[in-house]
Amino acid sequence: MNNKLIKFLNITGLTWFIPIVKIAAGENPVQQLRQLWLMIGVPFIAFLFFLGLWSFSAARVNTSLGAIPGPVSVWHEAGGLVDEHYAQREKERQYYARQQERIQQAKAEHPDQLPPKVRPFNGKGTYLDQIGTSLMTVFTGFFLATLVAVPLGLLCGMSPTINTAINPLIQIFKPVSPLAWLPIVTLVVSALYVTDNDSWFEKSFLTSAITVTLCSLWPTLINTAVGVSSIDKDLVNVGKVLRLNWSTQINKIILPSAIPFIFTGMRLSLGVGWMVLIAAEMLAQNPGLGKFVWDEFQNGSSNSLGRIMVAVFTIGIIGFILDRVMQSLQNVFSFGR
Secondary structure, eight states: OHHHHHHHHHHHTOGGGHHHHHHHTTSOHHHHHHHHIIIIIHHHHHHHHHHHHHHHHHTTOEETTEEOOOHHHHHHHHHHHHHHHHHHHHHHHHHHHHHHHHHHHHHHHOTTSOOOOOOOOOOOOOHHHHHHHHHHHHHHHHHHHHHHHHHHHHHHHHOHHHHHHHHHHHHHHTTOOHHHHHHHHHHHHHHHOOOOTTOSSOHHHHHHHHHHHHHHHHHHHHHHHHHHHTSOHHHHHHHHHTTOOHHHHIIIIIHHHHHHHHHHHHHHHHHHHHHHHHHHHHHHTOTTHHHHHHHHHHHOOTTHHHHHHHHHHHHHHHHHHHHHHHHHHHHHHHTTO
16 A cells, blocks of 8 residues: 555655655654655755845845835735735626626516626736636647647657658747747737637737747657657567558557657646746736736836736746646656556
């Protein structure tokens, strides 16, 4: 049972719980406590040192928006953003409650007429709403990038001719900044996508998602091609001897062998996409974290700098969580290989 639990913790990346499990099983408590100190205690002390250095130096740096906020001020601003979210949700609840009252009253007064339509709440999006928008945007771009990169990477890895033909394009477009892609994507989306009241997506959302796609597909494409090209030649020869068709070779030989490389590329692509997203949302004005940072910078109020610092930590923490999730998925699909 302990071995299965330790295996699960290794796969999910929760390795700091392993010493606790071993201590519970009675396995050399002194050694496990030392390991626990190295995995949790040392990083915790380092983080406390970082907070102390930040608090000491922040008040000594003055900007046009005031002094750099310390940890306490940033924590206070984070709490304020959460309170604003719940206050806005309460306003939304009251708004729909009033509408329902009017609809019921209209039905009672004029039962033979159609009741008035429910109008959507048009209140300002909260900080938590903007986090959700950014996550939806980055996953949309990441999904589109994976759909393009994996099949193309398989073709490049299986065919030296295709790889030779596409490699120059990869080397040209891979280092292009999202700030260069964004004007082109904006013009194309504006020309091809017309929005109305029934549109599923806003233009700003599509612009940000496609920009993320264009910047994040390259790691997955390159790693997939490398993974396919490095497959054991004996496996490929077995497929030829058995006269397997392409689909069977891909499903039975190529994908199982290359899956660790593919997930490594996807992990890198998601990290790149999350970094690209913030810049894309700033310029495309997609209502996510990037727009939040830009709006607070333009606002220039006394608490704007603290809110920007909250966004910085939010972006970093979410990026860390996304990386751990992809690492766990990579371990699941390649563990015991």
